[in-house]
Amino acid sequence: xxxxxxxxxxxxxxxxxxxxxxxxxxxxxxxxxxxxxxxxxxxxxxxxxxxxxxxxxxxxxxxxxxxxxxxxxxxxxxxxxxxxxxxxxxxxxxxxxxxxxxxxxxxxxxxxxxxxxxxxxxxxxxxxxxxxxxxxxxxxxxxxxxxxxxxxxxxxxxxxxxxxxxxxxxxxxxxxxxxxxxxxxxxxxxxxxxxxxxxxxxxxxxxxxxxxxxxxxxxxxxxxxxxxxxxxxxxxxxxxxxxxxxxxxxxxxxxxxxxxxxxxxxxxxxx
Amino acid sequence: xxxxxxxxxxxxxxxxxxxxxxxxxxxxxxxxxxxxxxxxxxxxxxxxxxxxxxxxxxxxxxxxxxxxxxxxxxxxxxxxxxxxxxxxxxxxxxxxxxxxxxxxxxxxxxxxxxxxxxxxxxxxxxxxxxxxxxxxxxxxxxxxxxxxxxxxxxxxxxxxxxxxxxxxxxxxxxxxxxxxxxxxxxxxxxxxxxxxxxxxxxxxxxxxxxxxxxxxxxxxxxxxxxxxxxxxxxxxxxxxxxxxxxxxxxxxxxxxxxxxx
Numbered sequence: 001x002x003x004x005x006x007x008x009x010x011x012x013x014x015x016x017x018x019x020x021x022x023x024x025x026x027x028x029x030x031x032x033x034x035x036x037x038x039x040x041x042x043x044x045x046x047x048x049x050x051x052x053x054x055x056x057x058x059x060x061x062x063x064x065x066x067x068x069x070x071x072x073x074x075x076x077x078x079x080x081x082x083x084x085x086x087x088x089x090x091x092x093x094x095x096x097x098x099x100x101x102x103x104x105x106x107x108x109x110x111x112x113x114x115x116x117x118x119x120x121x122x123x124x125x126x127x128x129x130x131x132x133x134x135x136x137x138x139x140x141x142x143x144x145x146x147x148x149x150x151x152x153x154x155x156x157x158x159x160x161x162x163x164x165x166x167x168x169x170x171x172x173x174x175x176x177x178x179x180x181x182x183x184x185x186x187x188x189x190x191x192x193x194x195x196x197x198x199x200x201x202x203x204x205x206x207x208x209x210x211x212x213x214x215x216x217x218x219x220x221x222x223x224x225x226x227x228x229x230x231x232x233x234x235x236x237x238x239x240x241x242x243x244x245x246x247x248x249x250x251x252x253x254x255x256x257x258x259x260x261x262x263x264x265x266x267x268x269x270x271x
Numbered sequence: 272x273x274x275x276x277x278x279x280x281x282x283x284x285x286x287x288x289x290x291x292x293x294x295x296x297x298x299x300x301x302x303x304x305x306x307x308x309x310x311x312x313x314x315x316x317x318x319x320x321x322x323x324x325x326x327x328x329x330x331x332x333x334x335x336x337x338x339x340x341x342x343x344x345x346x347x348x349x350x351x352x353x354x355x356x357x358x359x360x361x362x363x364x365x366x367x368x369x370x371x372x373x374x375x376x377x378x379x380x381x382x383x384x385x386x387x388x389x390x391x392x393x394x395x396x397x398x399x400x401x402x403x404x405x406x407x408x409x410x411x412x413x414x415x416x417x418x419x420x421x422x423x424x425x426x427x428x429x430x431x432x433x434x435x436x437x438x439x440x441x442x443x444x445x446x447x448x449x450x451x452x453x454x455x456x457x458x459x460x461x462x463x464x465x466x467x468x469x470x471x472x473x474x475x476x477x478x479x480x481x482x483x484x485x486x487x488x489x490x491x492x493x494x495x496x497x498x499x500x501x502x503x504x505x506x507x508x509x510x511x512x513x514x515x516x517x518x519x520x521x522x523x524x525x526x527x528x529x530x531x532x
Contacts, residue, residue: 061428081434093425097447097525106443110433138525 008073010162010194011035011058016067018053018220026219027053031067033213033222037161040188040195042205042212044251050220051198052166058196059085059164072161079162083111086155086193090167092147094139101126101135104154111158125153128187145176152184156191163188163195170200178239181207185234202255206230206247207239214254224254313495322499328484333503336468336481339396340511343403344464348457350404351411358412359419359445369416376409381467384474393475399482403467407460411453418452419445454519461515465508 013033019026027050035041043051056062058069060076071079079085086107094103101122108118126132129149131142139147148168155163168184169177181204188195199205205212209228216223228247230238238244295315301307302314309317322329354372358365384402391398422444430440472482485500 059432061431080432083434085432087429087432089425089429091425093423093429095426095444095447097450097523107433110430110435110439140525 008037009034009070010037010039010072011196012068012070013054013058014068014070016054016057016064016069018050018057018062019065028057028064029219029221031220031222035162035194035196037194038192040197040208040210042197042199042209043215044199044202044205044212045215045220045223045255046217048217048220049215050217051215053220054215055164055166055196055198058162059087061087083107083158084161086158086160086163088148088151088155088163088165088168090170092139092144092151094147094150096139099136099138100131100142100150103139103150104157107154107158113158121157125157128156128190129153129183145172145180148172148180149183152187156187156193159191159193161193163193165195165197167198167200169204177201177204178236182234182236184208189233202248202251203239203244206244206251207234212247212251214251216255223257226250226254310492310494313498317495318498318502321495322502325496325499329481329499329503332479332481332484332500333507335396335477335479336399336472336504337465337507337511339399339471339480340403340464340468340507342396343400343467344407344460344511346400347404347407347464348411348460351408351456351460352415352453354408354412355415355419355449359416360441365416372409372412376413380405381470384471387471388474394477396477396480399468399471399476399480402471403464406463406467410459410463411456414452414456414459415449418449421452422448450523451519454515454523457515457519458512461511462508465504465511469504 011034013031016028016031017026018028025048027048031050031054033041033054043054045051053062057064058071058076060069060080069076071084074082074084094100095106098106104122104125105118108121113121122135123132126135129152131146131149131153134142134146139150142150152168155165169180172180185208195208197205197208206226206228207230212226212228214223214226215221226247230241230243230247298312299315302312354368358368380402383405387398387401391401422440426444426448427440430444435443469482469485472480473486476483481500481504485497485504488494488496488500
């Protein structure tokens, strides 16, 4: 059973099933998924395919009904306690009473970092997401895109080995979304953590990922996996490459094979 | 700060000030023009002059009553916050107590004023404080509880992802979320506490209390003095309300109301 693998997986999901007590929904059925260090994995699929549920199971925000999740060789609970997760939701989830700098510092406070160390790291993160001049602003003073950048800076501030992102750009307009896609990629290349990214957008999934996991609903299963072999660094031109379109088509076919259509306004409403 | 916000404040206050001046002017003019009898409605100028000549009686009386209101406000609001904390923290306590509190909220508390007078010595300020406290308790309790329960689920979930304990979630998310609700309730309570103290005194109280003064003046047809007493009560009520607003501005600097200023 205990073979030694060359690169230990950051995430290992084994036989995970999740049924909600309300009965009729099997959100996830027998999910097997492994994520290597430095991998960028997107989960895509229609409503009710359980992609957000899977993300939450990995992040120990929901407990699976059956199966196990190991993160960095530990249980998901231990990984959460150790601060292995940086989480970004669709809404920025900023704390209104805290300034931008203090929002970014919140996980650092929870981890017991000293004031001096917090201040240095916050300055670094503000620089990374280009919001230095907004340090003392309050969340309501920032646009949606800027708020989401704060959320990303906060999720990265304590250098979690795993970034969990649940449709982080879903509420933003197309132009902002594409700009933040580029920004996220450059941050990912700089920091070198693994990312699990839930999205409804095929092109976003293909553009960002090293691997796209296509899921199908009722019950939530993995329908197929598409390796994205587009070269790095990815730029605006990547979206116009013919390989990009081939991969987009491949993902779309996989989704269509399940007889499901992807609507941009769809939302996973299982939670 | 700079000049611009100040001009903004002046411009903001101008319309209500103009309306107020117009109403008082109209009142004065109509009472004079229609020869309204003094006991029905005194002129504002008469009220002001009585307010000034009787200041040595009215202001100490006002201060006496204000202290009752303030005591009741502090006790009632404090108890409301404590009760909300307990009910919000322990679900069973909430299930047992909330229906009772909501039913009690529908009771016209002021009807108990004579009873409070019997429980405590009606001459002593405690009975008025008790009325004011009971009046303040429920709105503060209900609003604070709602505030404590209004934390957005995602904000709590995110704290959990940082391995935060329930106590930390309480301190860093629930309490800040509840503060704007609390201040809304305190504003209501500040007004209620003055009402409680004065109405309480209508059923009997110390000779130098404002409610007693107003009541006595009205009974002996000194309506201008009664009106002057009401003016004192109003000014003190506004002062307490203003103090709460000021505290809110200082503490809840992120709220929409703070944004406007």
